[in-house]
Amino acid sequence: MQTQGEEKKEVEIQVTPKPISSIDPKKVGDLSNANFPMDAEGRVYHLGVKAGEVANRILSVGDSGRAALLATFFDDPSKTFTRASTRGFVIHTGRRKGVPMTIIATGMGIPMIDFVVRECRAIVEGPMVIARFGTCGTPQTDIPIGSICVASKGSICATRKYDAFLESAQKEGARKALDYYALSTIFPADATLSELITAKLEKSVRPEIIHRGLNITGDSFYSSQGRVTTHFEDYNETLLDEVLEIHPDVASLEMETFHLRGTITASAATIVLAQRRSGAFLDHATTRQLERDGGCAVLDALAEYPLLEGETMSGDCVWNQ
């Protein structure tokens, strides 16, 4: 879906994230408070950043390459603040269309996104909004790879029932996949943010590739999303079918969105990399194009989101330097 020339251009605008060694280990050492570890300068332990380094509006992505690519679309990329923590997080803060914004590469899974929500909330003053722009698989045959799903109908969490696995050796007889996996009730997305993201995506990429739907966040990529592997007995061969019987409108399967919840205003859009019924996987060039165009659309949605009183725009913050 890209010409050779376009692909070259895409490669040119890639930036090299600062290496992991850019953190001075002394800066994250000598912490206090085992309940919520922070260093003497107020730097949170796992993300390695402090107040003034993370903006009120946050884009969360799983892939550090995607984060670095999207940071090149800040107003003045040369002024971007970048920090990589030793726990796998990379933080880029700058401005998009004048609005302070942070892009965080989170790694994957609920525990990693929990660090992002908790540790950002601890150092961001005033209201906070998080949009996720990730990747997903889809169980729907009419949603092709290269689509983008907006989780506007909310999200469900699918978790492994550990005790069912520990006990399974003692049990006999055919059992359902959902004896081994739990589905939570639906947690809604923020409607305003979902609408903004959808509108921006429809303008930035073709509207026909945007799907609104229900998302499922699995507590793993493999077992709780119904991937069958040869080395492990996961009892998940029929999981997708059983889930679709209960929730026929599941559009996307991924690993973080459900946890962006509670007191955090949040929504999510995800590029469909994997068609789980046909086994198709999106090519790299199209993925990068959608990461760039879709990512800029989500940044613009974040920039336009109406935050209220108390948003930290001025002061001694990295986006004012």
Place this chain on the structure above:
Amino acid sequence: MQTQGEEKKEVEIQVTPKPISSIDPKKVGDLSNANFPMDAEGRVYHLGVKAGEVANRILSVGDSGRAALLATFFDDPSKTFTRASTRGFVIHTGRRKGVPMTIIATGMGIPMIDFVVRECRAIVEGPMVIARFGTCGTPQTDIPIGSICVASKGSICATRKYDAFLESAQKEGARKALDYYALSTIFPADATLSELITAKLEKSVRPEIIHRGLNITGDSFYSSQGRVTTHFEDYNETLLDEVLEIHPDVASLEMETFHLRGTITASAATIVLAQRRSGAFLDHATTRQLERDGGCAVLDALAEYPLLEGETMSGDCVWNQ
């Protein structure tokens, strides 16, 4: 606990991990098989490595700085194979005392360790053994910070009951923390590996700082480990007390060990960074010293673990170059 001179020496032996940009994005692009994504060269999607790049014996650590530090203790560090993936994993492969070995910086949490287990298992031929050398908090007042806990009594998983939170707005009255968090049954550790790790640690660091005990793996650092935060209602104020009533021998609280289970031979040792009752947090210099001395002990335990027929020692592998 360190003199200035020792600290300087420690800083000198730190290596700079290859920057994230060391991965050629084209090398992980264009994958096939949505069920288990691998590229044309057999590279697994999230770890970015292929057969011959990961040894049968694996040390899993959470922190990329710790992984880089321990890789300097390979027989010939200049020959170490290092790859950082864009999903937060850093892989170092070399030999320790002649034995092929891989150190992986995993990031944090069950989903991240699941990628390590699944994707390594897919590319490692023959038997596979994983030891974890991480950090933890302890709820026991008689285990001070700076101790090392070996999870020789096995591990329990503590997970957030999402639906209890979604429903809590409708419910009235005082409830227990364990209405909001589930505890699994105990999953045992590998006894041979636990004993080897304990023996090596007792020789490498002082025996009196080694504690054998039960481990709890939480599905988050904050809520399911009983950390109380001001911004979120986690109903976890009494969680540690309630857990200790049921399991008085819990020595360590962390985020990965329970998931190293099933068909993988595994055990874990964790440095006690946080004393959860007093709130004390271990200083940076002592942490680094324990990471180095304890990490070498765990590497030696892995090197001596008796693997059987089928271990990949020869052939076109990065540890033979």
